[in-house]
Amino acid sequence: xxxxxxxxxxxxxxxxxxxxxxxxxxxxxxxxxxxxxxxxxxxxxxxxxxxxxxxxxxxxxxxxxxxxxxxxxxxxxxxxxxxxxxxxxxxxxxxxxxxxxxxxxxxxxxxxxxxxxxxxxxxxxxxxxxxxxxxxxxxxxxxxxxxxxxxxxxxxxxxxxxxxxxxxxxxxxxxxxxxxxxxxxxxxxxxxxxxxxx
Amino acid sequence: xxxxxxxxxxxxxxxxxxxxxxxxxxxxxxxxxxxxxxxxxxxxxxxxxxxxxxxxxxxxxxxxxxxxxxxxxxxxxxxxxxxxxxxxxxxxxxxxxxxxxxxxxxxxxxxxxxxxxxxxxxxxxxxxxxxxxxxxxxxxxxxxxxxxxxxxxxxxxxxxxxxxxxxxxxxxxxxxxxxxxxxxxxxxxxxxxxxxxxxxxxxxxxxxxxxxxxxxxxxxxxxxxxxxxxxxxxxxxxxxxxxxx
Numbered sequence: 001x002x003x004x005x006x007x008x009x010x011x012x013x014x015x016x017x018x019x020x021x022x023x024x025x026x027x028x029x030x031x032x033x034x035x036x037x038x039x040x041x042x043x044x045x046x047x048x049x050x051x052x053x054x055x056x057x058x059x060x061x062x063x064x065x066x067x068x069x070x071x072x073x074x075x076x077x078x079x080x081x082x083x084x085x086x087x088x089x090x091x092x093x094x095x096x097x098x099x100x101x102x103x104x105x106x107x108x109x110x111x112x113x114x115x116x117x118x119x120x121x122x123x124x125x126x127x128x129x130x131x132x133x134x135x136x137x138x139x140x141x142x143x144x145x146x147x148x149x150x151x152x153x154x155x156x157x158x159x160x161x162x163x164x165x166x167x168x169x170x171x172x173x174x175x176x177x178x179x180x181x182x183x184x185x186x187x188x189x190x191x192x193x194x195x196x197x198x
Numbered sequence: 199x200x201x202x203x204x205x206x207x208x209x210x211x212x213x214x215x216x217x218x219x220x221x222x223x224x225x226x227x228x229x230x231x232x233x234x235x236x237x238x239x240x241x242x243x244x245x246x247x248x249x250x251x252x253x254x255x256x257x258x259x260x261x262x263x264x265x266x267x268x269x270x271x272x273x274x275x276x277x278x279x280x281x282x283x284x285x286x287x288x289x290x291x292x293x294x295x296x297x298x299x300x301x302x303x304x305x306x307x308x309x310x311x312x313x314x315x316x317x318x319x320x321x322x323x324x325x326x327x328x329x330x331x332x333x334x335x336x337x338x339x340x341x342x343x344x345x346x347x348x349x350x351x352x353x354x355x356x357x358x359x360x361x362x363x364x365x366x367x368x369x370x371x372x373x374x375x376x377x378x379x380x381x382x383x384x385x386x387x388x389x390x391x392x393x394x395x396x397x398x399x400x401x402x403x404x405x406x407x408x409x410x411x412x413x414x415x416x417x418x419x420x421x422x423x424x425x426x427x428x429x430x431x432x433x434x435x436x437x438x439x440x441x442x443x
Contacts, residue, residue, distance in 0.1 A: 128423035131238075131413050135422050138406050146375045162374070162403060169402035173240060176415050183416070 006037060008089040010045045011082055014055050018077040021046060031153070034160075046076060054082030101171075107178075113189045120182040127175040130168045137164055200267060201228035202394040203252060203362055208261035210247055221247045223417040225261070227396075231361065234388040234395040236408030243414045245398035249364045252396055253286050254278050265362065283308060287360035289351045289368065293339040301326065301342075301350050302335040308358045325357040326350065329383055345376040352383060356391075363387060365397040369404045381407040 009032065013024050025042040028035060037045075049055045055076040078086070103123060110119050145155045210222040221244040229235045229252075239245045250256040251263055254270040263270045265286065270278070282288070287308075294304045306315070306322035313321065326332050331349035334342055342350065348368060355363055368384060369377040385407045388395045397408070405411050413420040 124420075125423060127413070127415065128420055131411055131420060132422035132424070134402065134405060135411050138408070138411075145378060161406065165403045165406060169238075172238070172402070172413060172415075176240065180416060 004095050005089060006035060007045055007048060008086060009035065010042060011049055011054055011078065011086050014076050015078045015083065015086055018058055018075050020073040020075045031157070049082070050076070053079055054085055055079060113186065116182055116186055120179060120186065123175050123179050123182070127172055127179070130171045130175070134165060134168050137161055199230060202231045202266060203229040203396065204264040205252060206262045206264070208251055208258040208263065210251060210259050220417050225419045227412065227419060229362070229394040229396050231394050232388055232392045233409045234385055234397065234407060235410045235412065236405040237396070237398045237412050237414050237419070238402055238405055239398065239414030240400055244417060245414055246366050248414065249366055249396065249398055253288055253362070253364045254281065255288070284358055285360050286362045286364065287355035287358055289355045289363065289365040291348065291351050291366070293347060297338060297340055300336055300338065304339070305350065305354045305357055308354065322353070322357055325353040328356070329353045344371045345379070348372065348380050349383070356387065361393060363393050363395045365395065367399055368397055369399060369401055377404060
């Protein structure tokens with residue numbers, strides 16, 4: 001997640017609807033849980049956004065003085081500059097996910113043939129774990145997410161689900177292919193050992 | 199509760215000359231009424247074979263297939279044919295053999311003998327409306343889009359009010375919006391209609407609608423793993439996906 005700008009994501013949430021720290025963090029957790037932002041992180045981002053002049057406290061906030069910001073519930077709204085920066089960010093090429101899997105590393109440091117059955121077992125287990133993940137992603141049918149009457153949020157959720165599920169499909173297919181390869185190799189090794197004359 | 203369909207340690211091979219191709223090895227699977235069970239697998243993984251065995255269209259080499267408590271291997275040919283007319287419906291995607299047939303007639307065909315032409319066609323039109331393909335009633339197969347063809351195929355299966363629906367690759371050639379539509383239909387056929395639905399797909403997004411998810415891999419049927427108790431080990435790192443644990 002190196003290049004993903006959480007700053008712009010929070011700014012975007014404020015643009016959708018003005019909010020205070022806890023409220024924004026809740027919205028993040030329910031819709032963008034994968035970013036894993038804590039409430040504290042959200043406050044830090046809000047501070048930076050305010051310093052940069054991209055958001056400001058709404059007029060409705062009273063300066064109570066002395067009390068903490070959490071208790072006061074400072075509600076923020078976006079400034080004109082913030083709106084402009086947000087559009088700029090939308091228009092920029094998006095950062096792509098970095099794909100990495102520990103199994104690849106394991107394969108490179110495996111001693112063949114004795115470790116191979118173990119790695120095969122781990123790969124098969126991982127494949128079943130992918131299926132479990134898919135089970136947890138299940139959701140009720142969204143009749144027509146392209147319908148403008150359906151809130152955009154559902155469409156956005158669908159986009160995230162689609163990413164996750166296609167990534168799972170990739171993993172299952174990849175694991176399938178490498179398991180087949182390892183199985184074949186184990187079998188051939190066994191055949192070779194049996195047929196070698198003493 | 200007794201499952202509607204049970205496959206127990208089922209195996210199947212095909213012969214290419216003297217070479218044995220093991221398509222399924224020790225496959226066990228239950229489908230209950232009201233449940234949509236999805237089997238994921240790549241091309242050639244044995245999905246279609248699995249469905250054919252499940253519906254009694256082909257016998258297994260080993261193991262048993264039980265539908266509604268009856269071992270299908272002990273059922274006579276004519277009784278199997280009756281099952282296929284009334285209780286076990288295969289969603290046939292290839293359409294009618296005669297390209298002249300209107301869809302209201304094509305969909306009515308499974309009911310002709312039981313209800314007579316007039317009642318059967320009335321049922322067919324109702325079935326088409328139920329899947330949202332009422333416009334296809336007076337059209338021919340060749341003029342229909344991929345999506346409408348799939349809807350007609352589902353209507354033709356549902357018109358007989360079956361108890362088990364077998365669907366092979368229901369989302370092939372469909373875009374994301376139409377995929378949602380077709381999957382929603384199958385989901386509600388199971389959940390609202392009380393049917394057992396067994397579908398095979400080569401495309402995982404369709405599986406999200408299933409009540410139970412399995413994967414056909416190297417001839418074996420994988421079940422989901424129990425979630426790891428400590429939350430690490432075999433869990434896949436998920437860039438951009440929502441963490442669910």
